[in-house]
Amino acid sequence: MEQAIGEAASLADAAGYKVEKIVTQKNLTRSRYGVGRGKAEEVKVIADKLKPDTILFDEVLKPTQAYNLASVVKVEVIDRERLILEIFERRASTTESKTQIKLAQLRYDMTRARESVRLSSAGEQPGFYGIGKYEADAYLLDIKRRVSALKKKLEKEVTKRQLHRNQRAKEGLMSISLAGYTSAGKTTLFNALTGEGKTTAASVFTTLSTATRAVGLQGDKVLLLDTVGFISKLPAYMIDAFKSTLEELSYAELVLLVIDISEPAHEVRHKLASSLEVIREFEVPESRIVYVLNKVDKTGVDDAFEKAGQLGILSSKRVIPVSAKTGFNLDQLRDLARSLLFETEKVQDEIGGS
Numbered sequence: 001m002e003q004a005i006g007e008a009a010s011l012a013d014a015a016g017y018k019v020e021k022i023v024t025q026k027n028l029t030r031s032r033y034g035v036g037r038g039k040a041e042e043v044k045v046i047a048d049k050l051k052p053d054t055i056l057f058d059e060v061l062k063p064t065q066a067y068n069l070a071s072v073v074k075v076e077v078i079d080r081e082r083l084i085l086e087i088f089e090r091r092a093s094t095t096e097s098k099t100q101i102k103l104a105q106l107r108y109d110m111t112r113a114r115e116s117v118r119l120s121s122a123g124e125q126p127g128f129y130g131i132g133k134y135e136a137d138a139y140l141l142d143i144k145r146r147v148s149a150l151k152k153k154l155e156k157e158v159t160k161r162q163l164h165r166n167q168r169a170k171e172g173l174m175s176i177s178l179a180g181y182t183s184a185g186k187t188t189l190f191n192a193l194t195g196e197g198k199t200t201a202a203s204v205f206t207t208l209s210t211a212t213r214a215v216g217l218q219g220d221k222v223l224l225l226d227t228v229g230f231i232s233k234l235p236a237y238m239i240d241a242f243k244s245t246l247e248e249l250s251y252a253e254l255v256l257l258v259i260d261i262s263e264p265a266h267e268v269r270h271k272l273a274s275s276l277e278v279i280r281e282f283e284v285p286e287s288r289i290v291y292v293l294n295k296v297d298k299t300g301v302d303d304a305f306e307k308a309g310q311l312g313i314l315s316s317k318r319v320i321p322v323s324a325k326t327g328f329n330l331d332q333l334r335d336l337a338r339s340l341l342f343e344t345e346k347v348q349d350e351i352g353g354s
Contacts, residue, residue: 003267007232008058008080010183015086020050033072034065044073054078060233063115081108081235096157096245103150104241106143113140158247165251168223173214174341175223177249179279180258181271182229185294189258189324190226193334217338225252232274239281250282253341255289256333261321262298265307272311290318290336297323 005022012019023046025039033040034057047055054076061069061079070077078086085108088101168175178186190196194213211226225248239246249255257279259272279289291313293304304321308314320336322329 003264003270004058008056011058011080011083011087012056015083015090017054017056019056020052021046028059032065033069034059034061035069040069040072043069047073047075056083058083060235063112080233081238084231084234084238096154099150099153099157100241100245103147103154104238106147106150107237107241110140110143110147113143154243158243161248173221173223174253175212175225175248175251176254176256176337176341177225177227177252178256178258179227179249179275180229180292181260181275182231184229184258184260184271185324186229186258187226189256189292189294189322190224192324192327192330193224217334217341220338220342222337222341230271230275230278232270234278239278246278247282249279249284252284253288254337255279255284256292256337257289258292258294258324260295261293261304261307262295265310268307269311272313286316289316290320290340291316292333293319293321294324296321296328297326 005024009019009022023039023043025035028035031037035043043055052075055069055073055078057066057069057077057079059079060081061077066077066079085101085105088097088104092098092101178190180186190211190213194215196211196213213224214221215224227248228242228245257272257275259268259275261268263271291308293308296304301321305314305319308319313319318336318340320329320333322333324330
């Protein structure tokens with residue numbers, strides 16, 4: 001519960017909201033409000049007193065649930081999906097990431113437009129900006145056209161990335177992708193390994209687009225790629241929107257899965273599971289993953305290895321504690337990456353022993 005509340009608060013902060021009050025319910029219902037009627041009334045009493053501009057709901061709400069809850073509390077209700085989309089929109093800086101976010105937003109709106117059409121056909125309140133059936137139909141068609149156009153735009157980016165990969169292959173350049181839960185320290189590690197100065201922050205989703213830099217590993221040159229961070233309960237359509245960015249994981253010879261090992265064991269377990277779920281979507285074999293236990297400056301090496309043992313990842317033999325902030329063990333990380341990439345016999349030994 002604490003982990004979920006903390007993450008929800010981080011999301012709210014990243015989207016620019018100031019949280020005045022937190023209300024929890026242990027067991028969410030599939031009722032018309034997403035929570036029980038009694039809890040909805042409780043929130044209404046609090047809203048009447050605090051007069052908030054918005055109520056953030058840290059779960060995915062069906063369009064009708066969001067509408068019904070807003071009707072009770074008389075305040076705009078934003079669910080987890082829309083909140084993440086707002087953060088994405090604030091953080092997008094490249095043309096590609098802006099296109100990806102726009103596509104995700106349209107898919108979010110499409111679900112609500114379809115629900116509006118369904119309700120209108122059933123003679124019920126549309127619940128989507130109060131528009132009628134014909135307006136909703138037209139809006140849905142417009143969304144479909146725009147989604148199609150954005151998909152074609154992103155397909156060009158996919159083609160461009162493939163050409164870059166082909167060129168790298170011709171030059172014999174191998175690549176390493178950084179992956180991990182949002183705020184695990186990927187970008188800090190990227191900066192430490194490349195000497196770059198990419199923006200870092202304690203808040204979520206600092207990186208929304210892939211950055212690629214060449215780094216030297218004892219005379220051998222490889223490409224290091226930073227990717228968008230993962231988060232739990234990320235809908236499939238959002239992952240799909242970022243496919244052209246995240247698919248770099250599929251082609252990387254090595255994936256450094258960055259884990260904030262300073263957090264409590266149950267949080268580390270939850271975030272690792274969420275990260276691996278996304279990585280497996282891109283069919284990355286276990287033999288390519290290196291588990292980077294980051295932020296040992298906050299906890300200690302012994303504690304890091306103890307948590308890794310609890311997670312069951314020590315047996316892979318590709319586990320290394322580091323501190324991207326202080327530089328601890330980064331030379332050893334470079335050595336490990338080099339041995340896995342260039343020392344074929346050792347790689348086979350590692351794979352055979354995992």
